[in-house]
Amino acid sequence: MLHTFVAYVEDKPGVLTRVASLFRRLNINIVSLTVGHSERPGQSRMTIVADAPSNAGGQAGDRIRASMYKLDDVVEVDDIGRSPSVTRELALIKVAATAANRSHIFELVEVFRARIVDLAPDSLMIEITGVESKIEGLIQVLNETEERVLEVCRSGKMTMRRGKHSTGVLRAMGINGPEPPKPEAVQDNFADNI
Amino acid sequence: MTTPEENNAHLSNSITGPTRLTGAEIIWATLVGEGVDTVFGYPGGAILPAYDALRKFPIHHVLVRHEQGASHMADGYARASGKVGVAIATSGPGATNLVTGIATAMLDSIPMVCITGQVSSKVLGSDAFQEVDITGITLPVTKHNFLVTRPEDIAPAIRSAFQIAKSGRPGPVLVDITKDAQQASATFDFAAAKPRPYNPHPMLSVVDSGLKDAAALIRASKRPVILAGHGIMQSNAGEQVRTLAERMQIPVGTTLLGLGSFPASHPLNLGMMGMHGESWVNDSIQQADLLIACGMRFDDRVIGTPATYALNAKKIHIDIDPAEINKNVKADVALVGDLRQVLEQLLPLLPGRDGSAWLNQIAASKGDAAVRDIKNLPDSGHLYAAHVMHDLWRITEGRAIVATDVGQHQMWQAQYYRHDHPRTLITSGGLGTMGFALPAAIGAKFASPDREVWCIAGDGGFQMTACELATIVQEKLNVNIAIINNGYLGMVRQWQEFFYDKNYESTPLVSPDFVKLADAHGIPGLAVRDRGDLEAAVQTARGHQGPFLLNFLVEQEDSVYPMIPAGAALHEMIRRPGSNASHNPLLERPEDQ
Numbered sequence: 201m202l203h204t205f206v207a208y209v210e211d212k213p214g215v216l217t218r219v220a221s222l223f224r225r226l227n228i229n230i231v232s233l234t235v236g237h238s239e240r241p242g243q244s245r246m247t248i249v250a251d252a253p254s255n256a257g258g259q260a261g262d263r264i265r266a267s268m269y270k271l272d273d274v275v276e277v278d279d280i281g282r283s284p285s286v287t288r289e290l291a292l293i294k295v296a297a298t299a300a301n302r303s304h305i306f307e308l309v310e311v312f313r314a315r316i317v318d319l320a321p322d323s324l325m326i327e328i329t330g331v332e333s334k335i336e337g338l339i340q341v342l343n344e345t346e347e348r349v350l351e352v353c354r355s356g357k358m359t360m361r362r363g364k365h366s367t368g369v370l371r372a373m374g375i376n377g378p379e380p381p382k383p384e385a386v387q388d389n390f391a392d393n394i
Numbered sequence: 395m396t397t398p399e400e401n402n403a404h405l406s407n408s409i410t411g412p413t414r415l416t417g418a419e420i421i422w423a424t425l426v427g428e429g430v431d432t433v434f435g436y437p438g439g440a441i442l443p444a445y446d447a448l449r450k451f452p453i454h455h456v457l458v459r460h461e462q463g464a465s466h467m468a469d470g471y472a473r474a475s476g477k478v479g480v481a482i483a484t485s486g487p488g489a490t491n492l493v494t495g496i497a498t499a500m501l502d503s504i505p506m507v508c509i510t511g512q513v514s515s516k517v518l519g520s521d522a523f524q525e526v527d528i529t530g531i532t533l534p535v536t537k538h539n540f541l542v543t544r545p546e547d548i549a550p551a552i553r554s555a556f557q558i559a560k561s562g563r564p565g566p567v568l569v570d571i572t573k574d575a576q577q578a579s580a581t582f583d584f585a586a587a588k589p590r591p592y593n594p595h596p597m598l599s600v601v602d603s604g605l606k607d608a609a610a611l612i613r614a615s616k617r618p619v620i621l622a623g624h625g626i627m628q629s630n631a632g633e634q635v636r637t638l639a640e641r642m643q644i645p646v647g648t649t650l651l652g653l654g655s656f657p658a659s660h661p662l663n664l665g666m667m668g669m670h671g672e673s674w675v676n677d678s679i680q681q682a683d684l685l686i687a688c689g690m691r692f693d694d695r696v697i698g699t700p701a702t703y704a705l706n707a708k709k710i711h712i713d714i715d716p717a718e719i720n721k722n723v724k725a726d727v728a729l730v731g732d733l734r735q736v737l738e739q740l741l742p743l744l745p746g747r748d749g750s751a752w753l754n755q756i757a758a759s760k761g762d763a764a765v766r767d768i769k770n771l772p773d774s775g776h777l778y779a780a781h782v783m784h785d786l787w788r789i790t791e792g793r794a795i796v797a798t799d800v801g802q803h804q805m806w807q808a809q810y811y812r813h814d815h816p817r818t819l820i821t822s823g824g825l826g827t828m829g830f831a832l833p834a835a836i837g838a839k840f841a842s843p844d845r846e847v848w849c850i851a852g853d854g855g856f857q858m859t860a861c862e863l864a865t866i867v868q869e870k871l872n873v874n875i876a877i878i879n880n881g882y883l884g885m886v887r888q889w890q891e892f893f894y895d896k897n898y899e900s901t902p903l904v905s906p907d908f909v910k911l912a913d914a915h916g917i918p919g920l921a922v923r924d925r926g927d928l929e930a931a932v933q934t935a936r937g938h939q940g941p942f943l944l945n946f947l948v949e950q951e952d953s954v955y956p957m958i959p960a961g962a963a964l965h966e967m968i969r970r971p972g973s974n975a976s977h978n979p980l981l982e983r984p985e986d987q
Contacts, residue, residue: 259724
């Protein structure tokens with residue numbers, strides 16, 4: 201089962217190793233991991249998507265989160281779970297294409313709201329952002345046509361809860377008032393995001 | 395005119411405000427500021443600047459014979475005192491030799507700070523002589539670690555290390571300090587190096603919602619059992635647990651590391667649970683309708699297998715570490731927080747109850763399994779380890795601090811030496827580290843110089859760290875040593891007997907004459923073969939001023955009973971052989987109660 205965590209960590213050498221080492225120790229595969237500066241000085245923001253084995257039980261998310269809190273450099277961890285959130289991934293896709301068959305790719309790119317960011321005599325590069333399923337959809341149709349996908353570079357998922365300061369931690373600390381009623385879980389949907 | 399020593403001692407006293415010091419001096423000044431008076435260590439190239447500055451500070455350095463001994467001594471010191479133990483080693487092999495001791499402390503949540511020298515920051519990562527990435531190596535076995543390359547970072551790192559080591563769920567912290575950071579100078583300001591305050595987990599908020607549920611479960615339960623763990627000692631909650639047990643008439647089973655947290659002689663104490671726990675404790679747990687886990691983590695040696703563990707019982711799990719909740723056993727109510735504080739909030743919700751029906755049921759179920767009074771057992775003159783443990787308990791009146799190693803003797807000690815007081819049993823529970831007992835006993839002696847300290851080790855484990863006998867002599871320590879010598883790696887032999895068709899591969903053990911080995915160190919000793927000589931030998935050791943070694947040559951193929959085979963259910967114990975089994979005199983007969 202996939203779990204998505206957003207973590208604020210100290211921006212120091214070795215922190216990535218500590219976080220990654222924790223997942224390794226728990227024998228949990230990291231599906232994707234993105235790190236970058238956050239709005240907080242001296243703290244980085246990580247989005248970690250992890251595939252916890254089903255035998256870890258329904259509480260796997262809680263346990264991973266609690267274990268992450270044990271790391272001294274981890275400031276805050278949020279388990280996004282199925283809460284309303286916006287998820288994006290960026291991908292660069294290089295496709296073999298010549299002047300003869302470019303126009304077909306342009307059409308696909310238009311449909312997927314992607315962009316051409318580089319054009320060479322025998323190849324072109326597509327930039328696409330969206331949810332995982334959208335990116336995989338484009339790669340799939342590219343593979344189904346005669347154009348060859350030469351390279352794919354994907355950023356991994358970045359996730360942010362919808363609405364104002366909605367992390368569970370702030371609620372638990374009573375900073376953000378009582379827990380708001382939980383809206384219907386919103387499924388990531390290809391059609392919504394395209 | 396003052397001697398150089400007096401001048402130097404002055405340095406430590408004269409530091410009242412910000413002072414210009416070398417990094418090496420800052421290490422010791424910070425330790426003094428943290429209240430450290432004893433450290434266990436071994437010098438070497440990359441830590442030499444620190445050792446050069448040591449004489450200026452009022453800290454006693456115990457020179458060990460192997461760095462593993464240093465980390466176990468710091469561990470034993472911490473377990474006996476409740477304070478943070480400190481070990482020091484040089485870079486490379488010095489640092490890697492600490493690792494077993496660090497992992498031992500990690501698994502048992504022991505507050506410890508290890509300081510290692512590191513090669514100069516200019517050559518870091520170049521495979522310099524005696525360079526090893528010790529912060530990388532110890533990443534999974536420390537609570538946190540630091541690599542310090544600048545003198546101004548030393549005091550904040552060490553102060554943070556102490557804070558992290560003792561806050562929340564305690565654990566070991568390593569501070570790796572490069573040689574150039576020790577040699578360069580910086581302004582030392584102890585107060586300014588204060589670490590950021592310890593913030594309890596945001597997840598600790600679970601407590602509020604769970605208290606009422608927990609109280610309701612306790613009030614409604616008919617067959618409750620308290621599971622008393624190491625956390626009771628860590629949070630100093632012995633009194634609160636006792637109040638809970640007495641007020642609600644709840645029987646108490648303890649884990650191995652929980653021995654002493656609840657008095658063994660208390661009528662509500664059932665004894666030790668788990669793999670080699672008493673059968674009636676494990677049976678009570680299996681029949682219980684409520685388990686109240688106090689500072690314990692449902693280790694696999696305690697639960698057998700989660701699929702069969704206490705299936706009829708609701709579980710209230712009180713632990714300071716949220717990561718322990720639902721890890722091995724699913725909790726119905728989780729109270730995450732400091733045990734003492736949680737119980738102080740919980741107790742006002744519990745008015746008291748009559749638990750006699752359940753207590754009587756347990757008493758009846760003890761039946762023929764309840765014999766522990768070895769004095770009345772058939773005496774063939776043979777010496778059994780159980781005799782040794784029982785007599786040591788009787789003769790020391792249960793007041794000694796006992797450090798045990800790992801294996802059969804460890805279990806016999808846990809079964810037959812009754813611990814009424816916290817911090818009197820020092821043993822490696824989680825990691826099961828052979829070679830732990832002797833150095834841990836040395837550390838405990840430094841923590842409690844006025845207490846009687848016994849090291850009890852098997853003939854196998856003792857030889858792993860026997861070099862520390864020299865440390866005992868150099869430090870003129872009064873530590874008594876009992877070797878339970880059966881000529882085998884006994885616990886492994888027992889597993890081979892039970893589960894590997896008695897294929898005693900690589901478990902028979904040829905050992906030196908331990909009495910002569912002690913003699914070579916200037917330590918007197920006695921070999922004891924017969925039960926009749928036991929008491930006199932123990933009294934001789936106790937009466938001797940200074941260390942004394944007793945080599946108990948016990949029955950060779952004795953086994954620890956009862957036993958839950960690994961992965962089996964708690965009620966599927968292998969019981970003691972019946973009266974028709976001739977090889978074991980520790981029979982269980984109801985008339986011996």
